[in-house]
Amino acid sequence: MSMTSEMPLPVRRGGLCPFSPAEEFRALRSSEPVCRTTLPGGEPSWVITRYADVRRVLGDTASFSNIAAGQGPMPPPRPESREIPPPQEGFFVAYDPPEHTRLRRMVSSAFTMRRLSRLHSYVDSVVAEHLDAMEAAGPPVDLVQALALPLPSSVISELLGVPHADRAELHRIGAMLFDLTTPPAAQAANFDHVRAFMRDLIAHERAVPGDGLIGMLLREHGEDLSDGEMTGICSLLLVAGYETTAKMIALGVLLLLRHPEQLAILRDRPELTAGAVEEMLRYLSVVHYGFVLTATRDVTIQGCRIRAGDYVMCALPSANRDEALVPDPDRFDVTRRPVPHLAFGYGAHHCVGAALARIELRACLPALFGRFPDLHLAVDPEEVVFETHSAVYGVRSLPVAW
Structure with a gap:
């Protein structure tokens, strides 16, 4: 079977439910699970929509390279040579x-549950601090600015050891890297700004290593990592370490507010929190595609011949709504037994910060609804603005009251 039709790149959630993937995915999974599309920069790409095929692609680093990820969420047009810059x-x-294995192994040691357990009390204290501020300010408040953004921003900055005075500006710039409408030159300039800051911080930490991740990497792997490698690692963790969690917090709260029967179950049975977070991750799948992959050799998937050099995208929200993964996938159910969803990716490039994101979500949601049991939207649901042109799906603001 050969499938060669082309469709517009779907990123907007469709239909009457803003939490659902684009409507096209349901039909594609059924009749055309591998199809062609065009990236915002004009490059053609394949889109993979079924759960099993997405796992296969993400797990096959011999056939699919991550090199294009170095150019951002959506790579720009390739040069005439067709070679992707390193x-x-x-x-x-x-x-x-x-090489990925070497560097990831060093970074992963900072994200073990033993090390992350030290952050539990810090996460709880940051959540309480922001809830106190919300209560003092009184309703209405924008939950994005009051909690969803500052919590993961504070946590990843604390983990790395970023000085407090620099955190807000760095994360403002980092957030722009996920906007699919930002021109490639502007994205590059923003990332250069982040890297310049990290270079200065790493130089300082080499002289006096702190207690954060940067200091840990220097103490345990300082002789094996160049300043350039340290800068790239820490810049990546900084800009990627809060965006997805921030979007998940705000969108997850909205999801629960729009499903009051599920919120009631979660209030009555707090022991379901961990499983409910997994269901929210599956159901929302805030990362549209992850990074664009590049085929390193000819591969056939569902009868489609993908040629070496072709771009390939994995539609994570579609895969997580595949009937092959879970029955009745379009139903949100906090009592559902967790399934091996792909919200954090899969394989060698599975999100290194997944455990940290789970800690934040599990701490944040019960505390928020425990402090404000009557929390509700302060605007009509139709007035909530969704960020559809970002590599990570979410809401621009979320006015709430209690």
């Missing part, structure tokens, strides 16, 4: 094994 030093998400 990623910046240390930007390990754009590396392939074995």
